Amino acid sequence: MPELPEVETIRRHLAPHVEGRVLTALDVRDERWCRPLAGEELAAAVRGRRVEALGRRGKYLVWELEDDVHLMLHLRMTGTLLLDPPEPPRYARVRFALDDGRELYFDDPRRFGTGELALGGDARDAFFAARLGVEPFSADFTSAHLYALTKVSRAPIKAFLLDQRKVAGVGNIYADEALFRAGIHPLRPAGQLTRKQVAALRDAVVTSLEAGVAAKGASIDDFRHPDGVEGTFQDRFLIHLREGEPCQVCGRPVRKLRAAGRGTYACEKCQPRPRQGPSKNRRRGAQAATRNSDRRPDRSAAASS
Numbered sequence: 621m622p623e624l625p626e627v628e629t630i631r632r633h634l635a636p637h638v639e640g641r642v643l644t645a646l647d648v649r650d651e652r653w654c655r656p657l658a659g660e661e662l663a664a665a666v667r668g669r670r671v672e673a674l675g676r677r678g679k680y681l682v683w684e685l686e687d688d689v690h691l692m693l694h695l696r697m698t699g700t701l702l703l704d705p706p707e708p709p710r711y712a713r714v715r716f717a718l719d720d721g722r723e724l725y726f727d728d729p730r731r732f733g734t735g736e737l738a739l740g741g742d743a744r745d746a747f748f749a750a751r752l753g754v755e756p757f758s759a760d761f762t763s764a765h766l767y768a769l770t771k772v773s774r775a776p777i778k779a780f781l782l783d784q785r786k787v788a789g790v791g792n793i794y795a796d797e798a799l800f801r802a803g804i805h806p807l808r809p810a811g812q813l814t815r816k817q818v819a820a821l822r823d824a825v826v827t828s829l830e831a832g833v834a835a836k837g838a839s840i841d842d843f844r845h846p847d848g849v850e851g852t853f854q855d856r857f858l859i860h861l862r863e864g865e866p867c868q869v870c871g872r873p874v875r876k877l878r879a880a881g882r883g884t885y886a887c888e889k890c891q892p893r894p895r896q897g898p899s900k901n902r903r904r905g906a907q908a909a910t911r912n913s914d915r916r917p918d919r920s921a922a923a924s925s
C-alpha cells in the first residue's frame with residue numbers, strides 16, 4: 621500500500637500538470653469509489669472548477685478546487701494515477717479530464733481506493749480530524765507531542781505507528797525502518813518508551829519518510845508513478861523485507877516476526893525485545909502483547925508470517 625512518501629511522490633509529480641487547470645469532466649466508472657455519494661453527484665460538484673492546489677494529508681491526496689471544494693483521494697492497496705496513458709488502463713475506475721486535453725486515470729485492480737468530497741475548509745478539516753493524527757512533516761510533530769501520545773497508549777509501538785489517528789502516513793515499510801533506526805523493538809509497548817527513545821523515534825520517522833521521498837517512494841506491490849516510472853526506495857530498505865540478511869549495523873541476521881498483524885522485520889540485537897520486568901504498566905495489562913517475549917526469542921511466533 622502506498623504510504624506517505626509514495627503519495628507525496630505522486631503529488632509532486634502531478635501538481636505541475638494539474639494546478640491552475642480546470643477539471644472539465646470527472647467520469648466515475650465505478651460507483652463504489654465514491655459511495656454513498658453517486659458518481660454523477662460528485663462529478664457535478666467538481667466539474668468546471670479550477671484546481672487551486674494538489675495537496676496531501678497523511679496518505680490522502682487532496683484536490684483543492686475553486687470555491688473551497690475539496691476532493692480527497694485514498695489509493696488504498698492497489699490504486700494508482702496514470703497521466704495520459706497510451707490507452708485507458710484495464711482497471712480504470714475514474715477518469716479526470718483537464719482543460720488542456722490531458723487525461724488522468726485512477727487505475728485500481730482491487731477497487732479499495734476511495735474518493736470523498738468536502739464542501740468548505742471546515743468540512744475538510746473535520747474529515748481529517750476524525751481520521752488522522754499529526755502530520756510527520758509538520759512543525760506539530762515534536763518529540764513532546766509524540767511522547768504525550770505514546771505515554772497513554774497500551775499498544776505495541778509498531779501497532780501505534782500504523783494507527784493513522786496517531787501519526788498520519790506511516791505504514792508497514794516506514795514503521796519498520798523507523799523502529800530500526802531508533803533501536804526500538806516493534807513489540808515494545810508504546811507506553812513504556814522513555815522520552816529519549818521517543819525523541820529518537822520521532823527523528824527516525826522523519827528521516828525514514830524523507831529517505832522514501834528522496835528515492836521517489838518504494839515500488840512494491842502495485843505502486844507506480846503517474847507516468848509509470850518506479851521509485852527505488854525498495855533497494856534502500858535498511859531492514860524491511862531483509863529477513864535472513866545481515867543487519868547493516870551488527871551483522872546478525874534480520875528476523876521476520878509478526879506485529880500488528882503485519883510481517884515485521886527487526887534486528888533483535890539492535891532492537892532488544894522487551895523484557896517482562898516490574899513496571900507500573902504491568903498492572904494495567906499493558907504487557908499482554910509481550911507476555912511470551914521474555915529474553916528468549918519466541919521462534920514459533922517469529923517464524924510465522
Ligand SMILES: [Zn+2]
Nearest residue numbers: 867870887890
Ligand atoms: Zn543489528
